[in-house]
Each structure stands twice: as structure tokens, then as C-alpha cells.
Amino acid sequence: MISIRLLAPARPAEFASALDGARRVLVVEQNSGAQLYRYLRSQYDMPGDVKSFARPGPLAIRPSEVCRAITQWGNA
Amino acid sequence: MNQPAPAAAFEAPAAKDFKSSYKPIWCPGCGDFSVLSSLTKALATLGLRPENVAVISGIGCSSRIPAYTTCYGFHGVHGRALATAAGLKLARPDLTVVVTGGDGDGYSIGGNHFLHACRRNVDLTYVVMDNHVYGMTKGQPSPTTEPDWDSKLSPGGTGVRTFHPLVIALAAGANFVARAFSGDPNGTADIIAQAISTPGFSFVEVLSPCVTFRPEQREWKNAVRPAPVATTDDPARAVRRIMTDDGFNIGILYSGTRKPFQPPIGAGTATPSDLEREFAL
Numbered sequence: 001m002i003s004i005r006l007l008a009p010a011r012p013a014e015f016a017s018a019l020d021g022a023r024r025v026l027v028v029e030q031n032s033g034a035q036l037y038r039y040l041r042s043q044y045d046m047p048g049d050v051k052s053f054a055r056p057g058p059l060a061i062r063p064s065e066v067c068r069a070i071t072q073w074g075n076a
Numbered sequence: 077m078n079q080p081a082p083a084a085a086f087e088a089p090a091a092k093d094f095k096s097s098y099k100p101i102w103c104p105g106c107g108d109f110s111v112l113s114s115l116t117k118a119l120a121t122l123g124l125r126p127e128n129v130a131v132i133s134g135i136g137c138s139s140r141i142p143a144y145t146t147c148y149g150f151h152g153v154h155g156r157a158l159a160t161a162a163g164l165k166l167a168r169p170d171l172t173v174v175v176t177g178g179d180g181d182g183y184s185i186g187g188n189h190f191l192h193a194c195r196r197n198v199d200l201t202y203v204v205m206d207n208h209v210y211g212m213t214k215g216q217p218s219p220t221t222e223p224d225w226d227s228k229l230s231p232g233g234t235g236v237r238t239f240h241p242l243v244i245a246l247a248a249g250a251n252f253v254a255r256a257f258s259g260d261p262n263g264t265a266d267i268i269a270q271a272i273s274t275p276g277f278s279f280v281e282v283l284s285p286c287v288t289f290r291p292e293q294r295e296w297k298n299a300v301r302p303a304p305v306a307t308t309d310d311p312a313r314a315v316r317r318i319m320t321d322d323g324f325n326i327g328i329l330y331s332g333t334r335k336p337f338q339p340p341i342g343a344g345t346a347t348p349s350d351l352e353r354e355f356a357l
Contacts, residue, residue: 005096014097062352
């Protein structure tokens with residue numbers, strides 16, 4: 001799991017290093033428009049398949065939701 | 077994406093061990109560079125380890141500090157840093173929790189949280205970098221801006237009385253109140269270290285010039301002086317002193333003995349599934 005502490009300035013080298021070897025990337029965020037996903041797409045070259053998991057609040061995203069999204073993606 | 081140093085490097089933590097690989101992007105001359113150094117020096121002086129410290133912030137230039145440290149951090153919602161930090165400290169009393177932010181974040185958007193954080197007296201240290209302006213959003217007047225500060229965004233000044241954070245903190249129940257100056261990094265580090273060491277809610281207001289939107293604040297270095305009085309544990313005396321000084325007396329102005337608010341933590345037998353059921357619609 002990668003947690004980005006600051007959105008800007010972008011750090012392509014560190015981001016590429018953190019994602020080295022990844023075949024699938026799931027971008028998890030709590031908003032309706034998938035803002036982080038689009039920002040990352042615009043700033044970084046991400047390896048493999050990249051998918052967004054975004055939904056608005058107020059309820060916090062639960063671990064099982066993320067787990068389910070990963071599992072379903074793996075089974076697809 | 078901080079790059080933590082190897083564990084061995086933390087055997088005797090130095091200030092540099094608390095600094096992350098992120099390079100701050102504040103304006104050249106910003107006082108916040110110095111406050112970051114003072115904070116990391118204070119943490120090192122206290123013999124803390126980055127993994128035992130959490131730095132929480134809201135939004136603003138100074139609120140970028142958590143990512144510039146190797147500590148746990150949360151760069152949260154505007155004005156809500158104290159609420160987040162209080163929740164963290166109550167759940168994890170073993171952590172040293174430091175809250176950082178600016179005057180707009182802390183006194184305007186987060187003003188209500190500020191009052192009640194002082195009142196609750198949770199064992200937190202709140203470091204506010206006060207530059208009397210909203211710097212990140214290009215120079216709007218903040219709660220501590222002088223009423224006659226004339227600018228493009230406030231022609232003729234706001235005419236509004238300034239917020240007096242130290243007095244309000246005392247009136248609301250803060251257990252430690254100090255004023256520091258970013259141009260005195262060693263003195264600021266000492267004050268932050270003492271703030272962290274003092275149980276309860278510690279409030280440190282750091283005069284930290286915004287040289288971009290308030291270039292006249294470069295003169296603060298000629299105005300500040302050590303407070304000519306000893307630290308008191310009498311809040312009424314501290315309030316009278318602070319109300320009658322010119323805002324440039326530096327030092328620990330009040331240190332009390334109120335017991336911190338720390339309710340016992342439950343047994344914690346709930347599983348993640350149990351918790352999720354509580355939130356189910």
C-alpha cells in the first residue's frame with residue numbers, strides 16, 4: 001500500500017520506485033469524481049492496469065470494501 | 077512516500093532523522109523553514125523516535141509540515157487538525173502528538189476546535205505559525221491581521237479587532253502557553269520541547285514571518301525580546317501580562333498543572349467486522 005503524503009510537487013522517481021513491479025494499481029479515494037485517480041494519471045506514468053475505487057462520504061471507506069474491490073478485480 | 081532511514085540510524089535520534097526526503101516548497105525567507113528545524117530539534121532533544129510521534133495538521137503553508145517529517149502524519153481537513161489530533165491521542169495515548177498549523181487554519185476555520193481543545197486539555201502540543209495573513213491563498217487578512225493593514229484584498233484594512241490567541245487559550249483552559257519567534261530557532265526548539273514535556277494542552281504561538289505577503293514582518297527580528305518576567309502558574313497574571321504587552325515578548329508565559337483529559341480506553345475486543353456493522357446503513 002502506498003500513501004502519498006503530499007500531492008504537490010509530484011515526485012516521479014520516488015513514485016516509480018514505490019510502484020516498481022506492480023502489475024495492477026487500485027487508487028482508493030473518498031470523493032465522487034475520482035480526483036486523485038485523474039491527478040495521478042496526469043502526473044505519473046503508472047505501470048500495468050490502473051483502476052479507480054472512489055465513492056463519496058460521509059461514511060468512511062471500510063477495509064472490506066477495498067478487499068472486495070481487489071478480490072473482484074482479481075477474479076475478473 | 078517518505079523514505080525512512082534504516083532503524084539503526086535511530087538509535088540516537090538526531091534532528092535530521094526527523095526530516096523526510098521531501099524538500100519544502102515554502103517561499104525563500106519563510107519563517108516556517110526555521111520552525112520545522114526547531115520542531116525536529118525539539119523531538120531529537122527529547123529522545124523521541126519518529127515512529128512514536130504523530131504530526132497532525134490542517135490546510136495552509138505551515139500545515140505542510142507533517143510530510144516534511146519522518147513521523148506519522150495526517151495532513152487533514154482545513155481547521156480540523158485539533159479534532160483529529162485529540163481523537164488520535166485519546167485512542168493512542170502512547171504517541172506524542174504534535175499539531176501544526178497557521179493562524180487562519182487555527183483561529184478562523186478551526187477557531188471553535190481551538191477553544192474546546194484548550195478546554196478539554198488533552199495532552200497535545202499545538203504549534204501555530206502566525207504570520208497574520210492567509211499566505212497560501214495569496215494574502216487575505218486572517219484573524220490576527222491588524223485592522224488597518226492595507227492591501228489589494230483589504231483596501232483600507234478590515235477594521236476588525238484582532239483575535240488574541242494567547243489570552244483566549246488561557247481563558248479556555250490551556251495548560252501551557254508560550255510565544256516564540258522563528259528567527260530564534262534554538263529558543264523555539266527549547267520552548268517546543270518544554271511544551272511537549274508538559275502534560276495537557278500546550279499552545280505555542282510562533283511568530284513566523286510571511287515575507288511574500290507581509291514583507292514588513294522582516295522587522296520582527298528587531299521587535300522581539302525575551303519576556304522580562306518569569307513564567308507564572310497564575311492564569312490571571314499571565315492574561316494581564318499578555319494583554320498589556322506589545323505582542324513581541326518571547327518565552328513561556330504560563331505553565332499550569334491541570335490534569336490532562338484522558339479517559340480509560342476500553343478493552344478493545346471488537347473486531348473490524350464488529351466495527352463495520354456499527355456503521356452499516
